[in-house]
Amino acid sequence: MPHPLDCEIRSDQRTDDPLRPTRILIAEDEVLVGYTLQLLLMSEFDCEVLGPFMRVCDAQRAVLENEIDFAILDVRLRDGEIYPVADILFQRNIPFVFHSGHAEEEAIGAAYDGAPLLDKPASDSAIVRAIREALVEPFKVSTPEMTSRDRAR
Amino acid sequence: MPISASEPASIGSTHLPYGPTPVPGLADEFAKLVALGALEPLAETERSDGFWLWDLERPEACFFSADLLKALGYDPHERAQSVLDIGTIAFVEDAERVRANVVSRTESHDPINAQMMRCMEKNGTMRLVRCLAYAIRSEGVPIRILGSMRLVPCATGDELTSRLSDILTLSREAIIVWSAHCGVRRWSSGAESLYGITEAAVKGKAHFPTLKPRFPIDWERIEARVRNGETWSGEVSWTRPDGTVIVTETQLQRFSIRCGETLFLQIDHDITPQVRLAERQHILTRELRHRVKNLFAVIRSLVRLSASGQDDVPALVRDLDNRIAALAAAHVVSLGYQTNDGAPLQEVLQAVLGPYPASGEALRLDGPSVWVPQEKITPLGLILNELATNALKYGGWASHSGHVEVAWTLTRDDGPDGPTRITLSWREENPDFKPPAEVAVGFGTRLLQMSSAQLGAEVVRTWHPSGLLCTFTFDISAPSET
Structure with a gap:
């Protein structure tokens, strides 16, 4: 399918890139936003996209059943908050960013060793930059001892 | 330890019964002291509520007279011989202060030292008592404190x-x-x-x-x-x-x-009402901020997606303008209902579809009143707009004699607590209708599909002789929502 976004695909330059994600999960309950994100990631990283998932339960299943190397997580989905998925990713040392319009959730990243929060709506360049940075420097500590609830406090 | 002293204890000229013969208990000792007139130095103008005798050689033992215990609300008969730990009745630190003061008056046999002491009533209430006391000494060493107590009126x-x-x-x-x-x-x-x-x-x-x-x-x-x-x-x-x-x-x-x-x-x-109001306002503001940010994200996506592959700029502008207008109309309705997230379906339909038909007659709405939850406002608005745009181009609103009927019914699947399902039908009537040739799938169609997915709707799209019939079936309220 020809790419619907007017992004220049330069995948030939990136095939050797060790930091290029190959499979990204998107959790986003606003379908249009999720679709735009999907197109952006596919064009920018030439990668596979899982989702966008509108429900935590679906995203959770996808995380458990697939190898992924990055995730973009909206915080509030139809059936609740995304923390169970973030917990699994954190335990597996898989980097992710939160993508949310809730400013008061700024503290949530701290609970996951500084997982970044992209304030929605975020520009394409901000999203791409956040992903690249997270891939270069994933979590500094990989031994979560608290539950997500503790960390969220 | 009972007292045995070579020199009898005395108050002034009165010899007290502390001698070679041990005294069996504090209660008996007190009785003997009374008989010997030991209470006389404690006589006051006002009658006291009772007496106490504290054994400094066994500081945990203190005799309280029956009338004193009664005044403090205790039943003296419950207390064997009325000998108690001093801390049961009096605040220990106060008793220690009394002891220190009384004992320090080494010179004087005139006993008295008036002090305030805190005591506990049986019911746990603190009472202040005024206390007169003196030390009984044996060979100059204080061995007892004898005192009266008067409860201070509250x-x-x-x-x-x-x-x-x-x-x-x-x-x-x-x-x-x-x-x-x-x-x-x-x-x-x-x-x-x-x-x-x-x-x-x-x-x-x-x-x-x-x-x-x-x-x-x-x-x-x-x-x-x-x-x-x-x-x-x-x-x-x-x-x-x-x-x-x-x-x-x-x-x-x-x-x-x-x-x-x-x-x-x-x-x-x-100030509970004011505090609750402020909290409510804070929540509303936060929710509104989130909604606005979300809407901007949706609008940006709409712009990006509408523009892709579209070279006809005037057409692009028109489509985009319609889509954004529909979103605005739907959300403005929900903004009118601050106290509840969402909006009544009838009002959303009227707001989004109202601008399209040439006359009010050409839009017919029919169904029971039902509430659309907030998260369904965006997809519903976009779906309605796509349907309306198509109706204007090819369908029910393409000719002056046509109309569109939107009708809906509600069902409940699993008893009274189950989710309410709505079946909403979009039926176009156009006398000049000709079924359209298959056209290429544009973004409008994709937008319909995606919004239907977001709505969680099953969509059935059919042509009948005079136009399009499209039905959407979806949960309009989740069981957990109120």
Whole structure:
């Protein structure tokens, strides 16, 4: 399918890139936003996209059943908050960013060793930059001892 | 240890029964002391409430006379021989102070040393007692303290003049007078209604354990300041016996000090409604901010997706304008219902579709009143807009004699608590209708599909002789929502 976004695909330059994600999960309950994100990631990283998932339960299943190397997580989905998925990713040392319009959730990243929060709506360049940075420097500590609830406090 | 002394103990010229013969118990000892006139030095103008005899050689043993125990609310018969640990009745630190003072008067056999001592009544209330006592010595060493006690009338309560009492009764504010040891002395009718506790129920008791106040700073710091004479005020939240939490603007000041006991004056003004309103406003603002940010994200996506592969700029502008207008119309309806997330379906339909038909007759709405939850407003608005745009180009609104009928019915799948499902049909009637040739799938179609997915709707799209019939079936309220 020809790419619907007017992004220049330069995948030939990136095939050797060790930091290029190959499979990204998107959790986003606003379908249009999720679709735009999907197109952006596919064009920018030439990668596979899982989702966008509108429900935590679906995203959770996808995380458990697939190898992924990055995730973009909206915080509030139809059936609740995304923390169970973030917990699994954190335990597996898989980097992710939160993508949310809730400013008061700024503290949530701290609970996951500084997982970044992209304030929605975020520009394409901000999203791409956040992903690249997270891939270069994933979590500094990989031994979560608290539950997500503790960390969220 | 019973006393055996080479020189008999004495008060002035009276020899006391401490000699070679051991005395069996403090109660008997007290009886003998009475017989020997040992109480005479304790005689006062006012009658005392009773006597006590403290064995300094066994400081845990103290005899309290039956009338004294009775005055403090105890049943003397319950107490074997009325010999108790001093700490059962008196505050130990006060008793120690009395002992130190009495013992220090080595020179004088004239006993008396008047002191205030705090005692506990049977019901746990603190009472102040005035205490006269002297030491009984053996070879100059104090071995007993003999004293009288007189309960101080609860002066703290009496201190409140009748005029103040009137104010307490008339004021609708909660006014409380209390001390750390005596508990609540006064509890105004305002306090009764604010806290749901009667004065009778709380008098003489501490009210903090019941009402679990939460102060903005440590209570110890507030207490120290108030004891020091400062006035403290701030917001305090209290949990009433029925579990409801109220917030007060509370003022605390030192009312008086009697016998080392600080009386607090506490005035509570109920500000719960204002606090709740502010909280509600905060939540609304936060929710609104989130909605606006989300909408901007959706609009940006709409722009990006609408523009892809579209070279016809005027057409692009028109499509985009329609889509954004539809989103705006749908959300403006929901903004009118601040107290509840979402909007009534009928109003959303009217707002989004209203601008399209040439006349009001050409849009027919029919169905029961039903509430559209907030998260379904965006996809519903976009779907309706795509359908309306198509109806204007090819369908029910393409000719003046056509119309569109939107009808909906509600069903409940799993009993009264199950989700409400709505079946919404979009039916176009156009006398000049010709089924359209298959056209390439554009973004409009994709937008319909994606929005239907977001709505969680099953979509059935058919052509009937005079136009399009499209039905959407989806849950309009999840079981968990109210």
